[in-house]
Amino acid sequence: MTSQENASPGAEASPGEDAEQLPAPGRNLWVSLAQSNADLTDQPRRPAKTAETVAAAIVRDIVSRNLGPGDTLPSEAAMLAHYRVSRASLREALRLLEVQELIRLKPGPGGGPIVTAVDPRNLAKMTTLYLHLGGATYQELFEAVLVMAPISAERAARNGDRSLVSAAMKPFLLEEQPLQGPAYWTVTNEFHGSVEALAGNRVIELLGRIVGNIWHEHIVTRMDTGAVREQIHAEHRDIAMAIMAKQPSKAARLMRDHFAGLVEEYRRHWPGRFDELIEWD
Amino acid sequence: MTSQENASPGAEASPGEDAEQLPAPGRNLWVSLAQSNADLTDQPRRPAKTAETVAAAIVRDIVSRNLGPGDTLPSEAAMLAHYRVSRASLREALRLLEVQELIRLKPGPGGGPIVTAVDPRNLAKMTTLYLHLGGATYQELFEAVLVMAPISAERAARNGDRSLVSAAMKPFLLEEQPLQGPAYWTVTNEFHGSVEALAGNRVIELLGRIVGNIWHEHIVTRMDTGAVREQIHAEHRDIAMAIMAKQPSKAARLMRDHFAGLVEEYRRHWPGRFDELIEWD
Known part of the structure; x- marks a missing residue:
């Protein structure tokens, strides 16, 4: 294997291009949507073995x-x-x-x-491979979390089964929450899992869990969250209250702010990471 | 293998529950988010082979x-x-x-x-398996399309590289569009692929393509769209114009209306399908 030949992020952008444009760190190996679907409609697919x-x-x-x-x-x-x-x-x-x-x-x-019970984490891992081959960066992962997480929060607040909503959100209203060890991780993961389940759509839930799993494995577990754990619990509590109070817009906004804060925390710890390709290993 | 034992959709819902609640057609085999992520944080994962x-x-x-x-x-x-x-x-x-x-x-x-070029369709197929095991219905797939497609349209309209946007949307402004054969499918798929690519985020794009591929394979190709093809082109044209005119809200609304219309068309042709489990084969 020879030297790394991929251009540094943004190296291909011509001058004068808008700042909103993304860097292009490597070749995208995905086939186009048209190419992907064309043969479905006019040719038989490869016969299944x-x-x-x-x-x-x-x-x-x-x-x-x-x-x-x-x-x-x-x-x-x-x-x-x-x-x-x-x-x-x-x-x-x-x-x-x-x-x-x-x-x-x-x-x-x-x-x-x-x-066995199937773990969407395996699907998230496979998705990570596609993202790596597609040239996606951690910046794009952050943006996707900021888009997907509020959708679940908003839908959870609109969930018609209010007793289910109350029961699911109640544990996160407690003032006392674990700050260390497995109990901390269980509670914080359980919170997001509960919100996603309350969204009441398993397709959206699965997409949310794919993004959430990649976020968890690549971001959360590689960052020392000790200093912000109290705050994380407090923000979860506020989101839970908005969901219970049937306030979809507020729940969505609080969820977005929650992750935006975590992204900022991450930027402070690991600024160079944002333009790196999402890893696959 | 013995008789089918799963309850009919909604059979488990108790009386008086809100109409927004979803049917529960089968057991959900997904492990919870907390269970899925807990071992990442405090135990080593299975060592890779x-x-x-x-x-x-x-x-x-x-x-x-x-x-x-x-x-x-x-x-x-x-x-x-x-x-x-x-x-x-x-x-x-x-x-x-x-x-x-x-x-x-x-x-x-x-x-x-x-x-080889990697085809997100393979990932969509794997996702379909998880959805089947998670008990997701076609109704939920429709809802997810109505959520995901407008996100791409809105982001495409906000894309900062306006010459890229114009070049990508231009082919869909033509009055003359193919109505039959491979050319029809290529153009209509290309439209949605272009919008997703203009969204400028490969994570969101990949999630959109997963949902889009499942929609295409399970819905579009099993429905006779002949009668509505003129209208589909006209709606694509309107969306393309809103994206080119930098109108994010309008682009999102038109995209949502576009898919809502297709869902209604589908409901007319195959009403019983909505509560069925998403197939995997």
Whole structure:
């Protein structure tokens, strides 16, 4: 591998261009939307391999049979009879699901595939790879958090199930909140998870969790938040109160201010980071 | 596999609950945000396997060396020397990247790994799996499109590089637009891709493309849009004009109306679809 050849951020911008324009730190490897979707409409897609088809059928069966984490899937013999495929195809299908951490293969006699809870963090990790290849910077991640987080807060405040809202937000109104160790992380993560769940839309929730997970893994855990933890709890409390009081605009604004403050804190600690490519490792 | 055991949509809602509440069609298999992130902060993550570490290094090298689609990676011998791993680990790393369609392994003598353009559609497909497991319905997908698409339109109108904006939007101002075949699909996809790119944030763009790809694959291609194609072009034209005229609110509103109209069109054709789980196949 030779020397790094990518231009420094902004090096390609011609003089006189507006300050709002983004730096271009590296080549974007994404195919265009038109290219991506064109073949869907006029050409057949690559036919799915048998293993992929079986994997999809297993997933549908997990969902339709309402199986949850820890539930066991049928034996290999039962699955071979049910899906009518070769042993090799079935095993490849199970392996595909295992790689995605959707099932776990319990080894040994009496073992077999069991259902696991899926962690959107795995999806966030894959998204990070695409962002890296697309040339996205941490600056863009910050902007995206400032856009996505208020959407959840606003929707949570408009949620029609007020008793659900109260129950979900109540723990964050307490004056006493943990400031250290796992309890601190659990409470602060739980707050944002609860707001996202109250948004009442699992597509928006998942997009929020993708961004939130990248934020958490790349930003929060690499920054010493000790000095601002009291303040973080206080801001969560204010947001929770606005959500409970059915004040969508205020909840959105407070959530935005909350993250804007954290971004500023981050800028003080790690100013050079903003123009760096989002890492993938 | 036994009978379908999941409750019909809304069956679990107790009487008197607000109409804004969502149906609960199946179990949500996502782990909570707190659970997902807790171990990041106080416990080490599962150590990456050698193959994963090598795969990450190869990706970083592709990006930092500014390699593009079609460029060849170094020979196996060169990579073994550079990454200092076993042949088995290197091959597993390349296989991991190949499964994600980030590289293609050209077979035969003179063959080897070549870089491919990454298609966010693959990420959208994986996201669809998570949505299916999370119990998300098409209704929620529609809502998410109505939230995400206006964000891109508003940001595009605020883009500081006005000559870029003009160049990108110009093709959609023409009165004559293709109404059939691949040309129709290319133009309509290109429009939304251009708006998302003008939003000037690759994180937001990628989230928009995830939702857009799912919308395209699950909704647009399964609906006969023949009767509304003239109108779709006219609406794209109006949005393009608002973006060029630097009218962020108007662009956002027109984009929302555009998709709201398409959702209504879809409701007329396939009313039962709204409460169905987002498919994964």
